[in-house]
Amino acid sequence: MKKKRVESGKKAKIKQRKSYSTEETWLEEMDVRSATGRVQSKKEETRTMIKAGQAPEGMIDATGHVMAVGGRTWYVQTDSGEVYECLPAGTVYAVHEDSSLLAVGDHVGIVHVDDGTDIHKGSIIEVGKRTSQLSRKGIGKHAGEQVIISNVDSILIVMSAADPFYNKRLLDRYLIAAELGKLEPLICINKIELMDKDLIAEDLAVYTDVLNIPVIFTSVAEGIGITTLTDALHGHSTVLSGPSGVGKSSLINAITGEELQRTGEVSERTWKGKHVTSSARLFAMPGGGFLADTPGLRELGIWDMHPDDTAFYFHDFDAWYPKCKFTSCTHRHEPDCAVKKAVEEELIDPERYVSYLQIVESLEE
Numbered sequence: 001m002k003k004k005r006v007e008s009g010k011k012a013k014i015k016q017r018k019s020y021s022t023e024e025t026w027l028e029e030m031d032v033r034s035a036t037g038r039v040q041s042k043k044e045e046t047r048t049m050i051k052a053g054q055a056p057e058g059m060i061d062a063t064g065h066v067m068a069v070g071g072r073t074w075y076v077q078t079d080s081g082e083v084y085e086c087l088p089a090g091t092v093y094a095v096h097e098d099s100s101l102l103a104v105g106d107h108v109g110i111v112h113v114d115d116g117t118d119i120h121k122g123s124i125i126e127v128g129k130r131t132s133q134l135s136r137k138g139i140g141k142h143a144g145e146q147v148i149i150s151n152v153d154s155i156l157i158v159m160s161a162a163d164p165f166y167n168k169r170l171l172d173r174y175l176i177a178a179e180l181g182k183l184e185p186l187i188c189i190n191k192i193e194l195m196d197k198d199l200i201a202e203d204l205a206v207y208t209d210v211l212n213i214p215v216i217f218t219s220v221a222e223g224i225g226i227t228t229l230t231d232a233l234h235g236h237s238t239v240l241s242g243p244s245g246v247g248k249s250s251l252i253n254a255i256t257g258e259e260l261q262r263t264g265e266v267s268e269r270t271w272k273g274k275h276v277t278s279s280a281r282l283f284a285m286p287g288g289g290f291l292a293d294t295p296g297l298r299e300l301g302i303w304d305m306h307p308d309d310t311a312f313y314f315h316d317f318d319a320w321y322p323k324c325k326f327t328s329c330t331h332r333h334e335p336d337c338a339v340k341k342a343v344e345e346e347l348i349d350p351e352r353y354v355s356y357l358q359i360v361e362s363l364e365e
Contacts, residue, residue: 048088050101055093055126060109062122065151068281069104074124076110082120086110089123096130099145103133104280104292105237106150132182134239134294137301145303149239149280149292154184156233158242158251161195161217167243168204172355173300174241175213176313180305183239186214188229190247193219206349210316220250230255233285239292252283252291307363311339314356316348332357 064078074086089111094101102108102124109126130150138146157174159166166189178185187207189200197217207213216232218225233255240248280294311317311331317339321329325336331353342348 047090048101049091051091051093052095053093054095055109059111060126061111063107063109065282066102066104066106066108069102074102074108076108076122076124078110084110084120084122086122086124089125092125092127094127096127099138100135100147102127103130103147103150104282105133105152106130134177134181134183134241135303136177136297137303148241148294152183152237152239152290152292154186154233154236154238155181156186156188156229156238156240158188158190158240158246158248160191160246161189161193161197161200162191163194164243164245166200166246168351169355169358170243170297170300171207172314172352173302173359175211176302176305176310176359177300179313180302186216186232186238188216188218188240188251190218190220190251192217192224193222206316206352210349218251220247220254223254226251226254230285233289233291235288237282237290237292239280239294241294241297243297244295248293252293255291256283256286302359302363305363307360310356310360310363314352316352317342317356320348330360332360 062078062080062082062084064076064084066074067077067083068075072087074088076084076086078084086108088102092101093109107128108124109128110122110124113121113123115121130147132152133147133150134152134155135145135147138144155174155178157171157178159171171187175185177183187204189204192200200217201208201215204215208215214232216225216229218229220226229251240251242248280292283291283293285291305313308328308330311321317331320338320342321331323338324331324334326334329337329339331337331339339348339353343350343353
């Protein structure tokens with residue numbers, strides 16, 4: 001006798017809507033689709049041919065920005081304000097040369113698709129050039145570049161004072177990714193009510209005092225620093241990124257004053273955050289600007305950087321490496337290395353030097 005298969009959890013039923021008149025409606029629809037696991041397999045994917053350049057004149061019906069992604073569906077808000085459910089066309093013209101064909105934040109050209117319903121649907125046929133991006137090395141030995149978000153001004157690197165504790169090694173990787181992607185970095189330490197703020201500020205002094213990167217301390221639970229953070233982000237398009245469980249979704253809800261994102265607790269078994277946000281999304285800020293939430297990243301593989309170039313992204317080394325005996329000094333094993341001497345004399349933060357060594361080693365693997 002065949003055993004009856006029991007499905008875990010409740011299956012959410014998707015009701016066909018006539019139109020997407022508000023942001024809440026299409027975001028809710030995307031959440032439902034994500035909850036049902038409606039992701040097409042590789043077998044079902046449409047093969048897309050990529051052509052360099054722009055689409056022929058007259059082919060595009062509308063242009064807009066990718067606001068979110070759910071499964072294989074890309075949600076595009078057109079310049080006139082309508083939201084379209086889109087799939088990549090069989091042939092897509094791309095101006096950029098990045099590995100990821102599409103990313104949230106991309107400026108795209110679409111053609112209307114009439115499937116007999118009143119839902120706005122389309123095919124993406126053109127992807128514009130990216131002015132900035134947050135990307136990482138994809139998972140796997142031969143993985144290429146994974147673009148997480150594009151065309152934003154800055155990155156807010158969010159970590160928490162505790163539960164889980166902030167990770168300076170990961171923070172240093174984010175700073176390199178920000179510079180590679182032409183993003184202005186800001187650092188936010190959330191859940192500050194759990195630790196002594198002065199101790200953390202002292203521990204992060206190299207970032208504020210040497211690297212001149214703003215560090216903002218917040219507590220969503222106690223309403224600390226939310227106004228300061230909101231003012232810093234006003235009028236800009238900013239991507240929030242960091243590990244799971246640090247409170248990115250809670251910060252977005254606090255900044256916008258709306259429950260736009262679901263929030264989750266930290267796992268007591270692993271003391272790591274639970275993945276509440278499953279894909280990148282853009283949200284409009286009150287008074288101007290955009291916030292982009294991203295899935296929690298426990299690691300950030302740096303893409304397209306030679307190990308010998310790593311030191312040029314550690315700007316606290318800038319005053320020292322020109323004084324090294326060898327112009328090709330890697331600051332690891334060479335004699336008369338001014339950087340190593342500065343570390344020994346604590347003119348360079350020793351922990352930053354350890355981060356440098358670990359990143360170089362990872363790039364050599």
